[in-house]
Amino acid sequence: xxxxxxxxxxxxxxxxxxxxxxxxxxxxxxxxxxxxxxxxxxxxxxxxxxxxxxxxxxxxxxxxxxxxxxxxxxxxxxxxxxxxxxxxxxxxxxxxxxxxxxxxxxxxxxxxxxxxxxxxxxxxxxxxxxxxxxxxxxxxxxxxxxxxxxxxxxxxxxxxxxxxxxxxxxxxxxxxxxxxxxxxxxxxxxxxxxxxxxxxxxxxxxxxxxxxxxxxxxxxxxxxxxxxxxxxxxxxxxxxxxxxxxxxxxxxxxxxxxxxxxxxxxxxxxxxxxxxxxxxxxxxxxxxxxxxxxxx
Numbered sequence: 001x002x003x004x005x006x007x008x009x010x011x012x013x014x015x016x017x018x019x020x021x022x023x024x025x026x027x028x029x030x031x032x033x034x035x036x037x038x039x040x041x042x043x044x045x046x047x048x049x050x051x052x053x054x055x056x057x058x059x060x061x062x063x064x065x066x067x068x069x070x071x072x073x074x075x076x077x078x079x080x081x082x083x084x085x086x087x088x089x090x091x092x093x094x095x096x097x098x099x100x101x102x103x104x105x106x107x108x109x110x111x112x113x114x115x116x117x118x119x120x121x122x123x124x125x126x127x128x129x130x131x132x133x134x135x136x137x138x139x140x141x142x143x144x145x146x147x148x149x150x151x152x153x154x155x156x157x158x159x160x161x162x163x164x165x166x167x168x169x170x171x172x173x174x175x176x177x178x179x180x181x182x183x184x185x186x187x188x189x190x191x192x193x194x195x196x197x198x199x200x201x202x203x204x205x206x207x208x209x210x211x212x213x214x215x216x217x218x219x220x221x222x223x224x225x226x227x228x229x230x231x232x233x234x235x236x237x238x239x240x241x242x243x244x245x246x247x248x249x250x251x252x253x254x255x256x257x258x259x260x261x262x263x264x265x266x267x268x269x270x271x272x273x274x275x276x277x278x279x280x281x282x283x284x285x286x287x288x289x290x291x292x293x294x295x296x
Contacts, residue, residue: 018047
């Protein structure tokens with residue numbers, strides 16, 4: 001039965017990567033208390049790898065040099081009265097890190113009003129240090145890690161969708177191309193939190209010269225009453241030859257290999273560099289495959 005022992009031994013060696021946590025606080029004692037309170041914490045079989053930064057500047061350096069932490073506990077008042085707030089802005093805006101869950105902590109709860117802070121900054125909590133008992137801290141970590149996990153899964157799905165978009169280049173017939181394209185647009189809409197979409201292609205420089213009769217396609221119920229409105233948006237983008245971004249929609253213009261295309265997403269949750277990359281990749285590959293299919 002030695003093989004059973006060796007199996008158990010091998011299984012025991014499997015250690016899941018811990019969740020990376022950052023504590024940013026100029027009071028080292030707060031770091032020690034936090035680490036002690038979470039010493040036995042686990043989520044989905046993974047423990048915590050807790051790092052410490054003694055200032056907002058040190059926290060900024062950490063984010064620049066390391067993969068994003070799952071959670072950052074950030075003191076508000078450090079080098080300056082708003083050092084923690086400036087760090088949040090740097091992480092969200094300069095680094096474009098929207099994955100790390102950030103919880104602000106303060107020893108001066110009346111100094112920065114909670115309602116205004118939560119409204120103005122992309123954070124997941126704002127707590128007085130006296131409120132963060134072991135129980136409340138554990139609760140905060142469970143909810144924050146679930147949110148972080150889901151965001152990472154969406155990112156992985158986006159990467160998988162990019163690979164699928166690349167597979168457009170393997171299409172050998174216009175029929176199979178249309179089927180895959182339609183399916184990808186539905187997935188794009190889901191990933192980017194849009195509730196409607198349109199896609200149109202035409203030959204560059206030819207007014208109304210669409211590649212085929214189904215180039216203008218719908219991916220939402222026909223009776224939603226928005227067809228004319230969408231056509232006007234698409235026509236404007238083709239005329240202006242530039243992207244148009246509003247609170248209501250995002251329209252991406254692409255021109256390459258003799259084709260112009262517009263991908264219109266209605267109500268996307270957020271337009272960022274990842275959104276634009278995914279849409280640009282889709283539009284560019286459509287032009288490449290259409291050129292090849294039309295020449296065959």
